[in-house]
Amino acid sequence: MHKETARLIELDREHSLVVHIGAILGWDQETYMPPKAIEERASQLALLEGLAHQKAVNPEIGELLSALETKNDLSDDEKAYVRVVRRDYDRETKLPESFVTEYAKAASISQATWAEAKRNNDFKAFESHLARMVELNRRRAAYLNPKAKPYDVLLDLYEPGSTQESIAAVFSKMKAYLVDILGKIRSRPQIEDRCEGLRVSPKTQELISGYCMKALHYERDRGRLDVSAHPFTTTLGADDVRITTRYIEDYFPSSLFSTIHESGHALYEMGIDPNPEFRGTKLAEAVSMAVHESQSRLWENIVGRSHAFWERNFSALSALLGEEGDSLDLAGFVKSVNRVSPSLIRTEADEVTYGLHVIARFELESALFDGSLSVGDMPAAWQTKYRDLLGVEAPDDRQGCLQDVHWSMGAFGYFPSYALGNLYGAQFWATLKKEVPDIEARVAEGDTLSVLKWLRANVHVHGSRYTPGELIEKVTGKPLDPVWFERYLREKYSRIYGF
Amino acid sequence: MHKETARLIELDREHSLVVHIGAILGWDQETYMPPKAIEERASQLALLEGLAHQKAVNPEIGELLSALETKNDLSDDEKAYVRVVRRDYDRETKLPESFVTEYAKAASISQATWAEAKRNNDFKAFESHLARMVELNRRRAAYLNPKAKPYDVLLDLYEPGSTQESIAAVFSKMKAYLVDILGKIRSRPQIEDRCEGLRVSPKTQELISGYCMKALHYERDRGRLDVSAHPFTTTLGADDVRITTRYIEDYFPSSLFSTIHESGHALYEMGIDPNPEFRGTKLAEAVSMAVHESQSRLWENIVGRSHAFWERNFSALSALLGEEGDSLDLAGFVKSVNRVSPSLIRTEADEVTYGLHVIARFELESALFDGSLSVGDMPAAWQTKYRDLLGVEAPDDRQGCLQDVHWSMGAFGYFPSYALGNLYGAQFWATLKKEVPDIEARVAEGDTLSVLKWLRANVHVHGSRYTPGELIEKVTGKPLDPVWFERYLREKYSRIYGF
Numbered sequence: 001m002h003k004e005t006a007r008l009i010e011l012d013r014e015h016s017l018v019v020h021i022g023a024i025l026g027w028d029q030e031t032y033m034p035p036k037a038i039e040e041r042a043s044q045l046a047l048l049e050g051l052a053h054q055k056a057v058n059p060e061i062g063e064l065l066s067a068l069e070t071k072n073d074l075s076d077d078e079k080a081y082v083r084v085v086r087r088d089y090d091r092e093t094k095l096p097e098s099f100v101t102e103y104a105k106a107a108s109i110s111q112a113t114w115a116e117a118k119r120n121n122d123f124k125a126f127e128s129h130l131a132r133m134v135e136l137n138r139r140r141a142a143y144l145n146p147k148a149k150p151y152d153v154l155l156d157l158y159e160p161g162s163t164q165e166s167i168a169a170v171f172s173k174m175k176a177y178l179v180d181i182l183g184k185i186r187s188r189p190q191i192e193d194r195c196e197g198l199r200v201s202p203k204t205q206e207l208i209s210g211y212c213m214k215a216l217h218y219e220r221d222r223g224r225l226d227v228s229a230h231p232f233t234t235t236l237g238a239d240d241v242r243i244t245t246r247y248i249e250d251y252f253p254s255s256l257f258s259t260i261h262e263s264g265h266a267l268y269e270m271g272i273d274p275n276p277e278f279r280g281t282k283l284a285e286a287v288s289m290a291v292h293e294s295q296s297r298l299w300e301n302i303v304g305r306s307h308a309f310w311e312r313n314f315s316a317l318s319a320l321l322g323e324e325g326d327s328l329d330l331a332g333f334v335k336s337v338n339r340v341s342p343s344l345i346r347t348e349a350d351e352v353t354y355g356l357h358v359i360a361r362f363e364l365e366s367a368l369f370d371g372s373l374s375v376g377d378m379p380a381a382w383q384t385k386y387r388d389l390l391g392v393e394a395p396d397d398r399q400g401c402l403q404d405v406h407w408s409m410g411a412f413g414y415f416p417s418y419a420l421g422n423l424y425g426a427q428f429w430a431t432l433k434k435e436v437p438d439i440e441a442r443v444a445e446g447d448t449l450s451v452l453k454w455l456r457a458n459v460h461v462h463g464s465r466y467t468p469g470e471l472i473e474k475v476t477g478k479p480l481d482p483v484w485f486e487r488y489l490r491e492k493y494s495r496i497y498g499f
Numbered sequence: 500m501h502k503e504t505a506r507l508i509e510l511d512r513e514h515s516l517v518v519h520i521g522a523i524l525g526w527d528q529e530t531y532m533p534p535k536a537i538e539e540r541a542s543q544l545a546l547l548e549g550l551a552h553q554k555a556v557n558p559e560i561g562e563l564l565s566a567l568e569t570k571n572d573l574s575d576d577e578k579a580y581v582r583v584v585r586r587d588y589d590r591e592t593k594l595p596e597s598f599v600t601e602y603a604k605a606a607s608i609s610q611a612t613w614a615e616a617k618r619n620n621d622f623k624a625f626e627s628h629l630a631r632m633v634e635l636n637r638r639r640a641a642y643l644n645p646k647a648k649p650y651d652v653l654l655d656l657y658e659p660g661s662t663q664e665s666i667a668a669v670f671s672k673m674k675a676y677l678v679d680i681l682g683k684i685r686s687r688p689q690i691e692d693r694c695e696g697l698r699v700s701p702k703t704q705e706l707i708s709g710y711c712m713k714a715l716h717y718e719r720d721r722g723r724l725d726v727s728a729h730p731f732t733t734t735l736g737a738d739d740v741r742i743t744t745r746y747i748e749d750y751f752p753s754s755l756f757s758t759i760h761e762s763g764h765a766l767y768e769m770g771i772d773p774n775p776e777f778r779g780t781k782l783a784e785a786v787s788m789a790v791h792e793s794q795s796r797l798w799e800n801i802v803g804r805s806h807a808f809w810e811r812n813f814s815a816l817s818a819l820l821g822e823e824g825d826s827l828d829l830a831g832f833v834k835s836v837n838r839v840s841p842s843l844i845r846t847e848a849d850e851v852t853y854g855l856h857v858i859a860r861f862e863l864e865s866a867l868f869d870g871s872l873s874v875g876d877m878p879a880a881w882q883t884k885y886r887d888l889l890g891v892e893a894p895d896d897r898q899g900c901l902q903d904v905h906w907s908m909g910a911f912g913y914f915p916s917y918a919l920g921n922l923y924g925a926q927f928w929a930t931l932k933k934e935v936p937d938i939e940a941r942v943a944e945g946d947t948l949s950v951l952k953w954l955r956a957n958v959h960v961h962g963s964r965y966t967p968g969e970l971i972e973k974v975t976g977k978p979l980d981p982v983w984f985e986r987y988l989r990e991k992y993s994r995i996y997g998f
Binding site for chain 1: 513516517519520523524527531532533534535536538539540542543546547550718719720721722723725735736737738739741779
């Protein structure tokens with residue numbers, strides 16, 4: 001290893017420590033912090049953000065990178081490391097301080113206004129803030145890469161290497177088959193959700209969550225489960241990856257599958273270790289949002305909602321549910337948790353319609369940035385999209401274009417990752433099935449460790465060693481192709497709905 | 500306010516934010532952190548300590564202090580503020596970096612060795628480390644104030660203004676009456692502890708703790724109760740003061756009184772607000788360890804173990820205990836929790852013997868530092884002290900001179916604060932009783948708010964505006980006098996034991 005790399009690692013680790021400290025404060029804020037502490041907590045987080053920024057823009061990093069970039073004897077991991085550090089360094093240094101401050105202020109006001117506007121179902125009150133966040137993101141993109149299309153620059157922030165064109169190509173195929181599958185499902189009698197209305201105490205749901213975490217080999221000595229308003233996974237240290245859930249008393253599958261989902265995120269984080277020399281650095285971080293989402297969704301949907309998984313685990317679930325679960329049987333439970341039904345709210349969508357929610361947002365964002373949609377026309381455009389794609393109509397903007405927080409914070413380009421995660425996950429799963437042909441039988445026997453070991457060795461361990469595009473090719477031998485998700489859905493749902 | 504003061508406040512607040520961030524990490528480490536996270540947590544805390552130190556030794560602070568110290572038009576609060584900032588600044592800057600590093604390393608190894616030595620009851624293994632910590636503390640004292648006696652310098656760190664001589668004078672009076680009272684108690688029939696052996700679930704104990712916190716007006720929206728191995732109070736922000744307890748299933752008074760004790764600490768922290776302009780600064784911090792301890796002990800012992808308090812609250816306790824508490828009555832309960840019995844372990848001692856445990860340590864520390872006791876003779880000297888003062892003999896060093904962590908960390912001079920707290924508390928209480936003559940009747944009617952309001956207005960609010968010596972004079976009209984604690988004990992225990 002070159003001495004410049006060693007020094008870069010040193011600086012990087014300090015930055016990572018500060019980021020993890022911030023994560024501890026963030027976790028506490030969402031779980032245990034007493035309400036009146038919020039004001040000082042904001043100052044504490046601002047101080048840490050300032051410190052992290054200061055460490056991230058240290059000119060020494062730029063010098064070390066320049067020195068390393070001229071060398072032609074870097075190891076593969078050094079090369080990859082220089083790539084990811086360069087990427088982050090440019091992002092941090094290309095934005096002028098004055099712009100960062102202006103952006104942060106505007107985003108904070110915009111988010112607060114959005115929350116209020118959503119409560120009051122008042123898009124008009126939010127409109128100018130949305131326009132401002134679009135404009136600020138155009139400027140942000142121009143600072144980062146003045147030669148590229150602004151929306152491409154934003155997409156690349158979340159999914160390195162992706163462009164509006166590449167995603168549109170993938171999404172147009174996905175849209176076609178999702179609409180087709182949804183049509184077929186709608187032509188069949190609807191499944192009854194037999195979990196609805198069962199009353200399960202938070203304590204019991206906590207036991208169910210704990211059981212599932214164990215079944216997935218989540219390491220409780222390197223993490224925790226707590227309760228928060230919205231479930232999340234957060235990394236407080238390489239050996240401290242915590243998840244949260246929430247308990248809805250009359251719908252226990254909500255916490256069950258959110259726990260499996262977040263465990264999937266956490267298993268990824270816990271498994272990253274490309275190279276002991278690079279521990280605690282950016283090389284040992286997740287490669288992208290979409291790959292992260294591929295892990296959570298693979299565990300939640302492909303494994304967690306499969307008949308195979310519950311063959312082994314349903315009796316334990318029954319035992320924990322006690323009398324309240326007497327009306328459930330294995331087949332009925334698995335069918336219930338795979339019920340497909342177009343709805344208004346993305347976060348509550350099933351596996352088939354979820355992608356359509358994301359496509360709607362992607363198409364609306366694209367239109368906002370290519371200028372074909374004005375901010376003021378968003379509510380109507382949203383309605384049209386939802387009617388076309390999902391056949392549903394929101395009674396108000398609260399359940400329409402005001403439902404998500406993302407745009408209010410200026411996170412344009414973030415949504416596609418959610419759907420790309422399904423595509424990555426299905427393609428990984430198809431390869432896993434080819435390499436371990438009896439994997440479903442193994443899961444049915446309780447051997448989820450075979451799944452985890454394969455994901456660890458093929459996906460998790462690498463961290464950011466490869467770009468997402470390189471990773472999918474390396475693991476599956478092919479570039480990302482939406483056909484694997486299609487095959488998975490057709491096979492699964494034709495069985496469930498009998499078409 | 501002078502512009503130098505304003506700038507000093509700015510720098511001070513940043514330092515305080517970093518300290519609070521460290522407190523969040525420390526709280527998490529003791530309550531919820533998964534075990535394997537410990538290694539990175541240590542690095543995170545070290546980074547914060549480094550940052551706090553860096554902010555504390557900022558030469559600008561020295562310049563601002565020098566400028567302010569030449570002015571003769573400072574307001575009273577500015578004067579007090581300059582005094583406390585100067586004190587901390589000198590402490591931080593007088594120690595050379597190399598010494599701080601050497602000390603930290605030695606203390607860390609010493610503490611780990613102590614823990615191991617205690618487990619193995621092997622004083623010999625710890626002896627050289629204890630000697631090293633004494634030697635390092637002599638050097639520390641020499642750096643801080645080369646003209647003063649080393650032990651005086653150390654005492655002053657915890658109780659500003661105190662010296663070996665001043666404490667010895669107070670403790671010699673206290674020793675005389677504690678020994679006398681203990682003798683009288685021993686001449687009477689022992690009280691049966693009727694709480695012993697009752698089995699109370701952690702859940703019920705948590706409800707009892709919550710009830711007590713409410714009865715004391717602890718603000719739950721500015722703090723929390725959690726569980727840790729050793730109970731503590733910690734300030735994570737001006738509006739975030741958390742306490743912990745632990746639940747011993749067959750001795751519920753342990754958690755009950757530790758919760759009241761820690762609530763007493765927290766109420767003090769929550770009530771500090773000498774001047775809105777100085778919020779978040781050192782002026783808005785507790786004045787000393789002993790004054791802190793006066794608050795926890797006043798609430799725990801003078802209020803919390805009083806007949807008056809339980810007159811009002813015993814029925815609620817009974818209700819929470821359910822059938823398991825059927826054998827308890829008000830009088831029997833109050834007597835049980837005021838049982839006096841000499842024991843080996845300081846942290847489990849009652850109100851009368853506690854001071855003797857502290858005096859033993861003070862006299863041993865004094866002897867270590869004036870050279871009349873060598874480290875190797877500590878085990879025997881400890882046994883002699885305990886035999887003389889308490890009439891008990893430790894079967895091993897684990898329960899003898901190895902019982903406390905303090906010396907292993909080099910915290911010589913800390914122990915006296917614990918006993919001074921009882922003296923301050925009793926003197927405050929005597930004044931409160933003079934100014935609010937019906938205070939006990941009020942408490943018996945459930946009005947603890949009168950106690951809190953008086954403490955808030957007279958003690959808490961001031962923060963570090965006065966030195967401990969100034970504070971006790973201002974509040975009680977007299978310097979610290981151990982006679983108030985004597986009167987309190989004689990009155991209370993003659994009633995309880997009938998002498």
